[in-house]
């Protein structure tokens with residue numbers, strides 16, 4: 001049941017004007033869809049940041065991984081006294 005905001009008289013559903021005082025009945029407005037869209041956009045930003053960090057971490061990890069692999073290969077070449085492989089690896093590292 002609705003009541004008039006001006007005089008407090010009972011209002012019939014769908015009534016636009018109060019029968020007691022003639023004041024216009026203020027309709028409760030529904031939440032604009034724009035607000036929902038804004039919330040979605042705000043929610044997207046942290047996802048993009050997290051994705052960027054993950055991508056950066058992935059690239060850093062793969063770079064560290066390849067350099068450690070090269071270091072391992074150099075160590076193996078030194079152990080085997082393989083000078084040809086060692087010079088090749090050192091040239092590869094210098095080019096990086």
Ligand SMILES: [Zn+2]
Pocket residue numbers: 004005006007008009018019020021022023
């Ligand atoms: Zn009224």
